[in-house]
Amino acid sequence: MTATTAMTTPTVGFLYPGYSAEDDYPRMESMLRDAGGRARLPLVHTDIGTDAHRVDALLEMGSVERLAAGLGELRLEGVQAVVWACTSASFVYGWDGAAEQVRALAKAAGLPASSTSFAFAHAARALGAARVAVAATYPEDVAALFVDFLKAAGIEVTAMRGSGIITAAEVGTWGREEVLRLALEGDDPAAEAVLLPDTALHTAAWVTDLEAALGKPVLTANQVTAWEGLRLLTDPPTVPSLGRLFSA
Template sequence: MAKATVGFLYPGHSAEDDYPRMESMLSEAGVRAGLPLVHTDIGTDAHRVDALLEMGSVDRLTASLAELLTHRPQAVVWACTSASFVFGWDGAAEQVRRLSEAAGLPASSTSFAFAHAVRELGLERVAIAATYPEDVAALFEDFLKRAGVEVTATRGSGIITAAEVGTWGRDEVLRLAREGDDPAAQAVLLPDTALHTAAWVAELEAELGKPVLTANQVTAWEGLRLLSHPATAPALGTLFTDR
């Protein structure tokens, strides 16, 4: 199978090293995929609605497109959850439509990646374990409800900046997932691309005994989905298992 190349627009600098890590994990599993990434100017680093609306403005995204297109991607994904779902379902769809139009390529975002991943796994009930303040986490819950997903519990952690989230390691991520789990949920979602998770997805699932979907994991999967490029890599969790 030919190599698939998905380009990612990533806000600022926090957990961008998850992408070369995932590319390596996919390669070790025999999946031929390139995951090049370029950074967007985020403006104010804050999980606040006003700052997130500016962070996700199409003008900010398209300003980095020329650099990303030098990698010759076949699809583009806006690798940010909060600065996509904050626009609401319709606004996030318009954001993706305009990004696709500007790039001349299929496009998506992390918020839609979560919705598509939940559907792919046949899940109906999920819990949200978020780094965000409660009001921002509630907007992600609203987004998932528009996708027909029942959210059984939502936990926010009150962290304002992506820079702080990016300092979290394995222990903090495991604690976040454990504390955000809910017995009624079929899976736990960790929606922040500033959070390092790629190295620990399989461990998170073993700890909780259910699928765990994390922002960078679903973002990579979404890009490959856009290209109809199968990717089986058990180290990246249930989403990357052969079905």
């Protein structure tokens, strides 16, 4: 790719914790291209420290020092915005703390920045979903912190399901059937959308399957993270294979 092409193509950089479902990002880039969109979604892995959905481990995982260490590599990709591609290690700080995390990341990068937690809030608003159900891989205490974050965004959570999975490594092994079961079991008739908050969970290939099974919008962590990054730069393109969010 020439330097001129890189400059004219919307390019969002993602700081992704460890190794689990990072292959969703090149998959989504390909899906964007197949739909006639034009964007690059380069990704850099961050050091996660302890792989655990525990509050203490998540607070350390999301420290700005850990995130900033990956910015040099992203700058070489010519990124125009940066997103912390992690839900739990952003909402664990609470609404105000997560906002400060993003401000510090934007300052360190010298670029617009966001995180997956804010991506969920913005995506739900874009769909007009004021009432949602949360189907989480996390232990219940961690999932409850995501519920608190959504409430701070003015979003009502009608039901929450935690799965008790401690490590991202285990979540990354889940396939289509496990993801579908999670969404179905976490759905609630009163919810206008179902949220699956874990970037360690492969979902990009199955968003439309999930929405067909539930009959309503489904927002998944990697899907909303890509959408949020593109939103920072331009109107996200229409990509039917990535669900209703990318058709809104």
